[in-house]
Amino acid sequence: MAFDVDLFVIGGGSGGVRAARMAAQTGARVALAEQSRMGGTCVIRGCVPKKLMVFASQFSEVHETALRYGWTFGEGAFDWPAFRAHLHAELDRLEGVYRKLLDGSGVRVHDARAVLEDAHTVRLSTGEAVTAAHILIATGGRPVRPDIPCAGMGMVSDDVFLMEELPRSVLIVGGGYIACEMACILNGLGVEVTQIYRGAQILRGFDEEARGLVAESIRARGIDLRTGTDIKMMGAPEDDFDLPAGEQAPRSRPEGAGGPVRVKTTMGEDRVFDAVLFATGREPNTAGLGLEALGLDLGRRGYVPVDGYSQTPVPSVYALGDATERPALTPVAIRDAMAFVRTVFEGVPTPVDHEMVPSAIFTQPEYGAVGLTEEEARAREPIEVYATTFRPMRTAFAGRPDRVLMKLIVSQATRKVLGCHIVAPEAGEMIQLAAVAVRMGATKEDFDRTVAVHPTMAEEIVTLRTPARRG
Missing domain, CATH: 3.30.390.30 (FAD/NAD-linked reductase, C-terminal dimerisation domain)
Structure with a gap:
């Protein structure tokens, strides 16, 4: 059978773009579909904007430290709208770089949603169907909200970079690395931060001594970190928490829009915050891709099952990065992509190596x-x-x-x-x-x-x- 392309990549994040570019450089005919912005979570909604916010937040300590080193100058103030405008200009620039790299490699880009129609056919939201010898799932992951009433009133990490203004106070729910990073960032930008986590200690899975020191440092910076507690109820400031949830007034606030939220915790505290940020986990972007119709038995939370060569039980379909149950790190997705191209398009079987990932x-x-x-x-x-x-x-x-x-x-x-x-x-x-x-x-x-x-x-x-x- 003659196919339209040798490889169709679904997802324009770091892993998908790297796989598409490298495969095209071997002479393969490659197409890629991305329904959102090119660059994926890392470039647009994760690593890059987060690290720029880390840099911005660290300047709040400069004045106090500089005084001890003999410097004198006036107090400064953080201008979120100015920073936000510059941040989004940089993200636009980086997205343009990704598109230019794909175009320069000869990859045909479809700005559309793609789903699998069969093991060799991708159907685009434009109505076009494209056949491919190989299909690569590189759709990444997304943050999820907990399954509690009014959870839509809270933000997730994607929403932080879109805020029109900084809240004066924020409740961060979660104890993983995203929750802890956001707590430090917002605290450094002058926001009053409360962080709650239902577990006994933050950063589960990391070294006990190290996570203890991180927790100690977070508290020393003025962040109100509380472990062993969770949200019991949340709603609008005027809500009567004594009413059953089903009798509360319906909410019209757009999901993730932010705004004042009333929260009652399992420890009995009842308080209104300017915003609530959920950092309570992520799941793969695999729903509705048509994978189950191919006979693929998706794993926990929707992860795509793959072998050591990123191949699924459907021989023509591969998956990498956060769509699989591998470490959810950008360099891992990129390494997966390079091994995939070596295996499939260069004829050198190369298993992915996830040993000693820093x-x-x-x-x-x-x-x-x-x-x-x-x-x-x-x-x-x-x-x-x-x-x-x-x-x-x-x-x-x-x-x-x-x-x-x-x-x-x-x-x-x-x-x-x-x-x-x-x-x-x-x-x-x-x-x-x-x-x-x-x-x-x-x-x-x-x-x-x-x-x-x-x-x-x-x-x-x-x-x-x-x-x-x-x-």
Whole structure:
């Protein structure tokens, strides 16, 4: 059978665009459909605008710190509308870059929704049908609201970048990295932030010692972080919470529009916030794609099942990135895309490699991690833990109480560094380089033989000599 294209990619995020471009460079005929903006979550609604907001939020501490270093200047103020306009101009520019790269690679772009009609046919919302030898699902994920009455009154992370003005107060619901990052960002921009999480400690799944220090730092910055609590009821400020939910007046406020919200928590607090932000999880954008009709049994929450080569049980259909149950990180999606092209279009079977994936949480201070947590490592084998906490020179000189953590987890048997955890300013930059050594199988003695760069925070990673504990 003759197909219209060799590859049809559904989704114009980082993974989909990389796969389309690389496949086209092999000479394949490639088409891509994106129903929203090119660049996907990372460029338009996630990593990039979030990091720019991180940068903006950090300037709030400059004045106080600068005074201790001898500088004198007037108090500043944050102008959200000015920042927002500049932010969206930058996102428009980046979207244009993505489109230019696709056009330059010879990829045909469809600004339309695409669904699978059969194993080799994609039907576009324009009515056009395109046949393809291979179809790649790269639709990413989306934030979800909890299933509670009036949840539509709250924002999700996508809505934060669209706010017309900053709220004076916000309740952030959640304890994952998005919730913690947004708490620090909004706090740094001058918003009164309350964060609640139903679990015992934030950042579930990360190293216990590191997440404890992050929680301590969040509270020290004036964020009202409360664990072991959740929303019991929410509604408009004038709502009578004594009435049954079914008797409350209907709400006409658009979903995610923000605005004053009354919240009652499981701990009994009853308060009105200018906004509520739900950071309570994400799910794949796979609903309504026609995958079930092909016989694909979607996994938990709608994840597409794939093997080590990103192939689904339908041989012509592949999936990558957040549409699958793999680490929901942009570099993972890009790595998946490169392995997919090598396998399918270059004839070199290349399994995806998700070992030792480093990650960074852009709280203040940041948290960078690679490899095993102390708890994971101890469950596997006897280990040694080398760790230190201290006040970094820059903020200690300014009289601030900030503390950082440098931590290595080492196998007693092989002496290999099994995990590295850093809580410090610029931890994301540090962990990227540490990840190279850990990924290569460096031993503790390799770290010991490395000469320190002084004076830096990172030098502590190579000067730790005595185990803090064994187990």
